[in-house]
Amino acid sequence: MPAQARRIALPRAARIGIATAVTGVSFALPLVTAMSAQAHTAPVAPVAPVAASSAAAAADSAAEAKPAAAAKAAESYRVVSGDTLSKIADAKNVEGGWHALYEQNRSVVGANPNLIFPGQQLALTGHAAAPAAPATQAPAPKPQAKVQVKTEAAKPSAPVQTQVQTAAPAPAVTAAPVAATSGYVAPLANPKLGTAYGVAGSMWASGHHTGQDFVASTGTPLRAVANGVVVKAGNGGAYGNEVEIKLADGHYAEYAHLSVIGVSIGQTVTVGQQIGLSGATGNVTGPHLHFEIRTGSEYGSDIDPVAYLRAHGVAL
Numbered sequence: 340m341p342a343q344a345r346r347i348a349l350p351r352a353a354r355i356g357i358a359t360a361v362t363g364v365s366f367a368l369p370l371v372t373a374m375s376a377q378a379h380t381a382p383v384a385p386v387a388p389v390a391a392s393s394a395a396a397a398a399d400s401a402a403e404a405k406p407a408a409a410a411k412a413a414e415s416y417r418v419v420s421g422d423t424l425s426k427i428a429d430a431k432n433v434e435g436g437w438h439a440l441y442e443q444n445r446s447v448v449g450a451n452p453n454l455i456f457p458g459q460q461l462a463l464t465g466h467a468a469a470p471a472a473p474a475t476q477a478p479a480p481k482p483q484a485k486v487q488v489k490t491e492a493a494k495p496s497a498p499v500q501t502q503v504q505t506a507a508p509a510p511a512v513t514a515a516p517v518a519a520t521s522g523y524v525a526p527l528a529n530p531k532l533g534t535a536y537g538v539a540g541s542m543w544a545s546g547h548h549t550g551q552d553f554v555a556s557t558g559t560p561l562r563a564v565a566n567g568v569v570v571k572a573g574n575g576g577a578y579g580n581e582v583e584i585k586l587a588d589g590h591y592a593e594y595a596h597l598s599v600i601g602v603s604i605g606q607t608v609t610v611g612q613q614i615g616l617s618g619a620t621g622n623v624t625g626p627h628l629h630f631e632i633r634t635g636s637e638y639g640s641d642i643d644p645v646a647y648l649r650a651h652g653v654a655l
Contacts, residue, residue: 443461454599579597591634
């Protein structure tokens with residue numbers, strides 16, 4: 340038999356099966372390779388930093404809230420004893436001065452800008468403390484200018500001899516003079532004596548009460564005890580709103596704690612003429628009239644006012 344390759348005859352079905360198997364393997368290999376590549380290259384979606392963003396937003400809100408709260412606290416002012424609208428406006432640099440401050444707080448202060456009380460809360464910004472009064476309300480008089488004098492309730496360092504003419508004093512309160520046969524009258528009608536002159540106490544700089552108190556509710560008319568000329572009309576610190584009149588005999592009549600001043604410096608007044616209304620401005624515990632007679636214009640030159648008035652025929 341010749342040495343040559345002999346073809347092995349296979350049945351037709353066997354040949355078809357072998358071809359199919361080889362073809363399947365050739366298709367399967369690329370498919371697996373493609374799937375592996377996709378598994379390695381598929382991107383992973385990033386996770387949004389929700390918690391970090393929320394924390395940062397909360398911190399920003401807290402930081403903004405602090406200055407907002409501080410600004411809100413700075414928009415108001417609580418009135419203390421001895422305050423006036425002009426004094427507050429100057430101290431707080433209120434734009435527009437006391438006029439603007441009064442308009443913002445008209446419903447709190449009322450119709451009289453001279454009359455404010457400790458404890459009242461006043462708005463200092465463009466936001467009013469309460470709705471403004473009707474437009475038909477008559478404009479109120481300007482508060483009196485400050486006059487520095489030695490106080491009654493606190494020991495002063497040295498007398499300050501300053502008399503300031505008010506820029507726009509309150510209009511004089513018109514009242515018919517009271518007839519006085521002796522030329523003198525009591526500082527108010529139906530006088531009722533309160534704390535007497537000369538009462539000792541450490542609360543007074545001189546060691547004693549320098550005047551005579553008269554019981555008087557806020558708004559009681561006050562009158563000149565004799566003919567004279569007004570030498571003080573304004574805020575006197577612890578005395579609150581004050582009026583001082585130089586009488587014809589050279590003595591000085593001092594009225595303290597007024598709610599309304601009805602005269603101005605340099606004005607001539609006659610006996611019994613109304614010069615203002617009683618109140619509770621300055622260092623007081625309640626409304627009354629503190630009345631002094633002095634031998635000079637300044638604090639510390641006081642004499643007994645009741646004895647003085649009685650010596651001039653006034654029954655007290």
